[in-house]
Structures are given as structure tokens and as C-alpha cells.
Amino acid sequence: MTHHIVLRVVAKLLIPLILLFALYVQFHGDFGPGGGFQAGVIFAAALILYTLVFGLDNARRAIPPGLLRKLMAAGVLLYGGVGTASLLLGGHFLDYNVLASDPVAGQHLGILLVELGVGITVASTMLSIFFAFAGRGGGR
Amino acid sequence: MVIAIAVVRLRNLFAAVMMTGIYSLHAAVLFVSLDAVDVAFTEAAVGAGITTVLMLATLGLVGREESTPRGRGWLPLAVVLVTGGALVFATQDMPRFADPDAPIHRHVAPRYIEDSPRETGVPNMVTSVLASYRGYDTLGETVVIFTAGIGVLLLLGGRRRGGDDGDDS
Numbered sequence: 239m240t241h242h243i244v245l246r247v248v249a250k251l252l253i254p255l256i257l258l259f260a261l262y263v264q265f266h267g268d269f270g271p272g273g274g275f276q277a278g279v280i281f282a283a284a285l286i287l288y289t290l291v292f293g294l295d296n297a298r299r300a301i302p303p304g305l306l307r308k309l310m311a312a313g314v315l316l317y318g319g320v321g322t323a324s325l326l327l328g329g330h331f332l333d334y335n336v337l338a339s340d341p342v343a344g345q346h347l348g349i350l351l352v353e354l355g356v357g358i359t360v361a362s363t364m365l366s367i368f369f370a371f372a373g374r375g376g377g378r
Numbered sequence: 379m380v381i382a383i384a385v386v387r388l389r390n391l392f393a394a395v396m397m398t399g400i401y402s403l404h405a406a407v408l409f410v411s412l413d414a415v416d417v418a419f420t421e422a423a424v425g426a427g428i429t430t431v432l433m434l435a436t437l438g439l440v441g442r443e444e445s446t447p448r449g450r451g452w453l454p455l456a457v458v459l460v461t462g463g464a465l466v467f468a469t470q471d472m473p474r475f476a477d478p479d480a481p482i483h484r485h486v487a488p489r490y491i492e493d494s495p496r497e498t499g500v501p502n503m504v505t506s507v508l509a510s511y512r513g514y515d516t517l518g519e520t521v522v523i524f525t526a527g528i529g530v531l532l533l534l535g536g537r538r539r540g541g542d543d544g545d546d547s
Contacts, residue, residue, distance in 0.1 A: 263419075271415040273505050275519075279423040286431055307531070314524045317517050332513035349505065352513065356520050363527035364428055370534040371435035 242291070249291040256284035264357050265350070274353035278360025285361075286368050294372050303369055306362045313359025320351045395433040402426040416504040 264277035289297035321332040334341075334348025402425030409418035 271419050271504070273416070276416075276419045276423050279420075279428050283423070283427050283431075286428075310524055310527050314520055317520055321513070321517065332517070352516065353505070356516065359520050359524055363523050366527050367530045368432060368435060370530050371432060371439065373534075 245291055249287055253284050253288055256280060256287070260284060260361075264353065274356030275360055277353075278357040279364060281357070281361040282364035282368070285365055289368070289372065294369070298369070301365065303366065306366045306369070309358050309362035310366060313355045313357070313362065316355035316358065317352050320348055320355070324348065391437055392434075395430060395437065398433070399426045399430040402429065 260277045260281035263272035263280060264274060266272060285297065285301060288300070320334070324333045325331050332348075332352075334345045402421055405425065406418045406422040409415075409421055
């Protein structure tokens with residue numbers, strides 16, 4: 239895939255837009271359609287496009303698989319951590335009302351953090367799985 | 379429906395994977411026309427996008443022609459027909475489509491619709507239900523994905539025994 243100049247240019251144009259759209263879906267999920275899951279998948283799709291066009295080795299250098307594994311765990315921990323934080327602040331598990339001074343702000347903060355956790359875990363898991371498959375296939 | 383049959387009939391796995399992608403895209407369009415934008419979004423991104431790529435990556439490992447099956451497999455056909463018949467029979471008891479008196483519209487849905495904007499300050503009700511009221515379920519979903527990732531990494535991602543390009547961590 240090193241000589242496809244059109245593919246490389248178009249991919250270079252597209253990837254930032256896809257990443258931006260993923261972030262939009264992530265943080266605008268409160269107001270429009272979307273949320274952590276979709277955002278994570280779109281984010282992973284952008285990086286998979288990068289891998290397909292520029293090769294697995296470049297992608298591994300840009301996003302080290304060790305970091306991905308830590309991110310996978312970090313997303314779940316963020317989710318669980320929000321739940322535990324609300325527990326420690328005197329509410330129920332995953333009861334966001336106590337996270338901020340008034341319940342609505344607490345709910346907002348909780349939902350934002352939880353969706354962020356979902357997004358991180360989904361994106362890094364999808365990428366890890368793809369890297370694992372592609373790595374076995376001889377670096378397609 | 380036509381696409382589903384094509385998926386089953388095709389012997390070329392590459393074409394079959396493409397067909398499943400097209401099927402997912404159609405499903406997404408169906409969800410949009412049912413006003414379920416969030417679900418359609420997920421279906422388009424996961425079903426048509428990521429799943430197709432992962433299937434193609436798998437094909438890179440296993441080759442793209444399906445081996446010719448032995449025998450005709452009447453037993454699987456019988457099982458599928460009986461299960462499908464039972465499901466169709468069960469739909470007789472379901473409330474009419476878009477019936478406002480259906481149990482699903484009378485249980486917790488009115489409370490979500492009336493109270494969730496005030497309680498959570500989040501205009502998109504799907505998000506508030508997913509992340510707040512049904513927070514446990516979404517946590518479970520995240521853990522499931524995490525577990526799936528761990529499983530694949532344990533099976534495929536570790537150090538290679540044959541050693542083509544070394545380990546990666």
C-alpha cells in the first residue's frame with residue numbers, strides 16, 4: 239500500500255475529519271444522537287483506516303499496543319470509579335446526583351465521565367482486536 | 379431478506395462479508411425510518427463498519443473460499459424452521475405495532491419522558507437512560523467489551539511462537 243498516492247492523500251484528508259466527528263459524537267451525545275459507544279467505534283475506524291493505508295508498523299508506532307491495553311482498563315476503571323465516587327460521596331452506586339453541588343450538574347458530570355469511559359474502552363478494544371488480527375495476517 | 383439468503387448461499391467468503399455489511403447498512407436505514415437514530419448510528423458504525431473490517435482481517439488469516447459442506451444438513455434446517463415458527467407464533471401475543479397502551483409504553487417510559495430532562499438536564503433521552511437510569515447495564519456492556527478484548531488478545535495478540543516480527547509490547 240505504499241504507492242497508492244491517491245489513497246494516501248484522501249486518507250490524510252479524511253482521518254482528521256473522522257477523528258473530529260468521533261469527538262463531536264462523544265461530547266455532543268447529550269444533545270444529539272450518539273454517545274460513548276458510537277464515538278469509540280468511529281474513533282477506532284479512523285485509526286483502522288490509517289493502519290490500512292499506511293501499514294501496521296506505522297500505526298503501531300503511532301499508537302503503541304501497550305498503551306491501548308492500559309486504555310482498555312482505564313475506561314472501565316473510569317466508569318467504575320465514577321460509581322465508586324458517588325458511593326463514597328454518600329449516594330448509591332452510579333448515583334450521579336451527589337457528584338456536584340446540585341443534582342442536575344452532578345448528573346451531567348456523571349454521564350459525561352461515564353460516556354468517556356465507555357468511549358475509551360470501546361475505541362482501544364476495537365483497535366487492539368484489529369491489531370491482533372492484522373498482526374497475525376502478516377501485516378496487511 | 380434477499381441479502382440474508384445471498385449470505386448463506388455464497389461460497390466466496392469475501393463476497394459474503396460484503397453482503398453482511400450491506401445487510402447492516404439496510405438495517406441502519408430501517409432503524410432511521412423507525413426514528414431510532416441512536417440505534418441506527420450504532421448499527422451503521424459497528425455492524426457495517428467495524429464488523430466488516432474485522433471479518434476481512436479474519437479472512438486474511440483463514441482464506442477466502444468456504445470448504446464444500448458434506449451432506450445436506452436437514453437437522454439444522456428443521457431446528458431453524460421450528461425456532462422461527464415458534465417466534466412467529468409468539469408474535470401473535472404481542473401488542474399491535476405502535477399501540478400506545480402496550481406494556482412497554484406504560485411501565486417506566488412515561489416517567490423517563492416526563493422527568494428525565496428535569497432530573498438530568500440532558501435533552502437526549504437515550505443518553506440519559508443509557509448512562510444514568512440504566513447505568514448498571516452500560517457498565518456491564520463496557521465490561522463485556524473489555525473482556526472480549528482481553529480474550530482476543532490472549533488468543534491472538536501475545537508473543538508469537540513462529541516468530542515473524544517479534545512481540546509488540
